[in-house]
Amino acid sequence: MNLPRYPEYNVLDKRDTPSWDDVTRAVIGERLATPREPRFFDAVQWNAVRALCACIVPQRKGSHLDREPVPVPALLDAKLAKGSGDGYRDARLPPMRDAWRIGLAALDAESRARHELPFARIDDDAQKTLLIDMQQGELRHGAWQGMSSELFFKERVLHDICGAYYSHPHAWSEIGFGGPANPRGYVRMYFDRRDPWEAAQAEPGKEEQAREENRRVR
Amino acid sequence: MNKTTTVGIAVACGLAALIGTSKRADRRAPAQTHVDTARTFNHSSALLALSVLSDSAMEHYRGSFDNPAMYTPIVVSALSLLAGLHGGRDHEPQRHPCRNSVYVGAALAGLAGTGFHVYNITKRPGQWSWHNLFYAAPIGAPMALLLSGALGAVAERLRDEPQHEPRLFGMPAGRALALLTSAGLVGTLGEVALLHFRGAFQNPAMYAPIVIPPVAAALLVNTAIAAPRSRWFTRLWLRMTAALGVVGVGFHARGIARNHGGWRNWSQNLFNGPPLPAPPSFSALALAGLAAQRLRETER
Numbered sequence: 001m002n003l004p005r006y007p008e009y010n011v012l013d014k015r016d017t018p019s020w021d022d023v024t025r026a027v028i029g030e031r032l033a034t035p036r037e038p039r040f041f042d043a044v045q046w047n048a049v050r051a052l053c054a055c056i057v058p059q060r061k062g063s064h065l066d067r068e069p070v071p072v073p074a075l076l077d078a079k080l081a082k083g084s085g086d087g088y089r090d091a092r093l094p095p096m097r098d099a100w101r102i103g104l105a106a107l108d109a110e111s112r113a114r115h116e117l118p119f120a121r122i123d124d125d126a127q128k129t130l131l132i133d134m135q136q137g138e139l140r141h142g143a144w145q146g147m148s149s150e151l152f153f154k155e156r157v158l159h160d161i162c163g164a165y166y167s168h169p170h171a172w173s174e175i176g177f178g179g180p181a182n183p184r185g186y187v188r189m190y191f192d193r194r195d196p197w198e199a200a201q202a203e204p205g206k207e208e209q210a211r212e213e214n215r216r217v218r
Numbered sequence: 219m220n221k222t223t224t225v226g227i228a229v230a231c232g233l234a235a236l237i238g239t240s241k242r243a244d245r246r247a248p249a250q251t252h253v254d255t256a257r258t259f260n261h262s263s264a265l266l267a268l269s270v271l272s273d274s275a276m277e278h279y280r281g282s283f284d285n286p287a288m289y290t291p292i293v294v295s296a297l298s299l300l301a302g303l304h305g306g307r308d309h310e311p312q313r314h315p316c317r318n319s320v321y322v323g324a325a326l327a328g329l330a331g332t333g334f335h336v337y338n339i340t341k342r343p344g345q346w347s348w349h350n351l352f353y354a355a356p357i358g359a360p361m362a363l364l365l366s367g368a369l370g371a372v373a374e375r376l377r378d379e380p381q382h383e384p385r386l387f388g389m390p391a392g393r394a395l396a397l398l399t400s401a402g403l404v405g406t407l408g409e410v411a412l413l414h415f416r417g418a419f420q421n422p423a424m425y426a427p428i429v430i431p432p433v434a435a436a437l438l439v440n441t442a443i444a445a446p447r448s449r450w451f452t453r454l455w456l457r458m459t460a461a462l463g464v465v466g467v468g469f470h471a472r473g474i475a476r477n478h479g480g481w482r483n484w485s486q487n488l489f490n491g492p493p494l495p496a497p498p499s500f501s502a503l504a505l506a507g508l509a510a511q512r513l514r515e516t517e518r
Contacts, residue, residue, distance in 0.1 A: 018483045183479030187489040189353070193282055197485070 006176040007207055009199040009214035011169050017218040019184040019197055028169060028179070036071060040080040040097070041104075044118070048104045049073050051120035055127050056161045067170055075164035090155050093147060100160075102145050103152045107134070109143035176201060252376050252384040252391060257306050258509035259373035259395070263321070264302025265502035266366035270295040272495035273359065280489045281355075287334060290327055291363055298324040298366050305373060311381070313374035321370035328364025335360055352416045358409030362499055365402045369506055372398060383517070392514030396442035399507040403435040403459070406499050417492070423469055427462050431500060434459045438507050446517045453511060460504035466497025 014020055015028070038046045050073045059069040085096050093099050107130070111119040115126055122130075133139050134157075137150030144152075165171050172179050176199035178186075188195050200213035274291040281288060301317040308314065338355035339346065351357065376384060376391055386394035407428060414424040437452040474491035475481055488494065 018479060018485060021479070184483050184486045185478070185490070187280055187486055188282065193284075195486075 004174070005201055006173065006199040006214060007202055007211040009173050009176060009217060011172045011177065011179045011199075013217060014179065014197065017184075017197070019178070019218070020180070021183050024180050024182050031075075031167065032169065034071060034074050034078045036074050038074070038077045040077050041073075044108070045101070045104045046073070046077075047120040048108055048118065049076065049100075051127065052104075052107070052131075052157065053161055053164075055124075055131055056157060057165045067173075070165050070168040070170050072161060072164050075167060076160055079160065079164065086159075090151060093151055093155060096156070096160075099147065099152060099156050102143070102147055103149075103156060106139065106141055106143040106145075106147075106149070109141050110134075110139050113141060173199075251381060252379055252513065253309055253311050253381075255391070255395065255509045255513040256373040256376040257308070259369050259376070259506055260302045260305030260308075260317075262302075262502040262506035262509070263366045263370035263373065264299050264306065265498055265505070266362055266369065267295045267298035267302055267324070269495045269498045269502070270359075270363045270366060271299060273362075273493055276488065276493075276495070277356075277359070285334070287330075291331060291360065294320075294324050294327040295363055295366065298363070298370060301370060302366075305370065311377055313377050318371060318374040321367045321374060323367070325364050325367030325371060328360045328362070328367055331360025331363060332357065351412060356409065356413070358405065358412070361405050361409070365405065365499075365503070368398065369402070369502075384513075390514075390517045392446065392510055392517045393442040395510035396438045396507065396514055399503055399510050400435040400438040400442070402503045403431045403438070403500075403507070406503060407431050407435070410496075421469070421473075427466060427497070427500060430455065430462060431459050431503075434504065434507065438510065441511050441514050446514050448515055449511065453508065456504045456507045456511065460501045460508070463498040463501025463504070466500070467494060470494050470497060 012028075015025060020028075041049055053072040053076070057070075057072055059072075080097055080100060083097060089095065094102065108118045110130060110133075111117060111122055111126075114130070115122045119127065119130070130139075131153070134149045135153045137148055139149040166175075169179065171177075178198055184197065186195050186198070194200065197217055199217060200210040202210035270291060274288075274295065278288040278292065283289065297320045301320040305314065305317050335355035335357050339350045339357060342350050342354050344350050372386065372395065375386060376395075379385060379391060384391040410427045410431075414428060417424060419425060434452070434455040437449070437455055441449060441452055470492040471494060474484070474487045474494070477483070477487040477491045479487060481487070
């Protein structure tokens with residue numbers, strides 16, 4: 001297992017620094033307080049969507065994950081419950097909420113047809129095989145209601161689940177992202193330069209130096 | 219708001235100039251000696267060095283001291299500042315060898331710095347493009363260090379001259395100093411014009427430093443080449459130029475406050491906003507110009 005590239009960097013340390021203002025704090029605070037119980041998905045959909053999220057963004061507890069996992073299903077549910085959409089949509093797919101209802105029902109239907117169990121109950125390899133078939137557009141059960149499984153995978157599953165994961169501050173800390181540049185942006189706009197309030201990347205052999213700098217990021 | 223502050227700067231410049239000229243009339247009695255002039259040039263050099271010291275320290279810190287040579291202007295301008303303060307209190311009618319070498323060193327460092335900044339611009343993609351002139355190492359900035367060194371070095375040479383009819387570069391000292399100061403004003407003007415153009419002259423007051431100093435520079439050339447006499451009009455424009463340095467810092471401070479996050483976000487806005495230490499360069503040159511004018515009045 002590789003060591004973290006931004007050791008000890010936590011974007012939330014910037015909360016009470018000049019990097020963030022009240023608006024930023026409010027937006028991030030709301031995101032961190034996303035309810036863990038679903039408001040949009042029903043119990044059956046919730047099981048399916050949790051299994052699906054675990055396949056797309058695996059977050060097993062391990063040596064590299066010493067923090068709370070990002071609540072991806074809850075963030076996705078919050079997006080669908082709010083229903084404001086992305087502001088654009090591939091016209092070949094139904095609206096966001098309908099696409100998710102149809103897609104999750106179809107995924108369970110495909111799983112039952114192959115293994116007589118819903119998607120959340122089949123084993124990892126079977127889930128993976130099913131998702132590969134979905135990605136290649138080879139799932140054509142009637143439950144899809146004519147929706148392309150390939151498009152659903154590409155434009156809803158990947159887009160919404162990865163988007164939810166990377167909307168969370170834990171994911172920002174992991175990739176060394178500074179969060180919203182509001183109000184403080186960046187002043188060292190040149191290759192390989194770093195502002196003191198940016199994450200320090202660990203160079204091989206200099207992990208301790210990066211750790212020290214990341215403790216000071218404010 | 220904008221209009222009020224613009225009117226404010228105009229009034230402030232005018233008042234400063236008027237107060238300055240009337241004060242001059244009061245203490246006309248003691249004639250300007252060449253050592254007095256040299257001391258004023260030491261002080262002007264020190265003010266320029268202060269400007270360079272704070273500006274280069276900030277900007278080279280921002281540049282992460284990528285090249286070890288980036289420490290040079292900080293050390294050299296600090297020395298030049300000390301030499302200027304020392305020279306300003308020194309009434310000896312002869313050059314101080316230590317100060318003199320600091321000044322020559324500063325001038326050479328300014329020239330070398332210009333070379334480094336030109337290299338920085340040309341090594342970037344796009345080379346001589348507006349973008350690189352705006353955002354790479356500022357091509358005109360090391361010139362301020364060159365000017366600080368030049369004003370100081372000239373002051374030291376002036377002290378070696380006889381009290382009667384001191385000469386520099388084969389001409390009456392007052393004429394030489396007026397020409398040198400005028401050239402310095404024009405150089406500084408180029409840098410300000412470039413950067414205020416980059417700032418899109420978003421505040422009409424940004425025209426002030428490209429309108430007033432050239433008039434003062436032209437009047438100084440007139441002082442140098444025309445017959446010596448008292449020139450209140452030249453003094454007026456030089457004093458307005460000197461006031462620009464003070465009022466400019468005020469405007470730049472306001473510019474920083476207007477950036478997103480204001481002064482609370484100083485760690486970004488001090489670097490992103492208008493440079494706080496830049497405007498006093500004009501004050502330094504205008505004070506040198508006034509001293510040159512006073513010396514010129516004693517010549518024949």
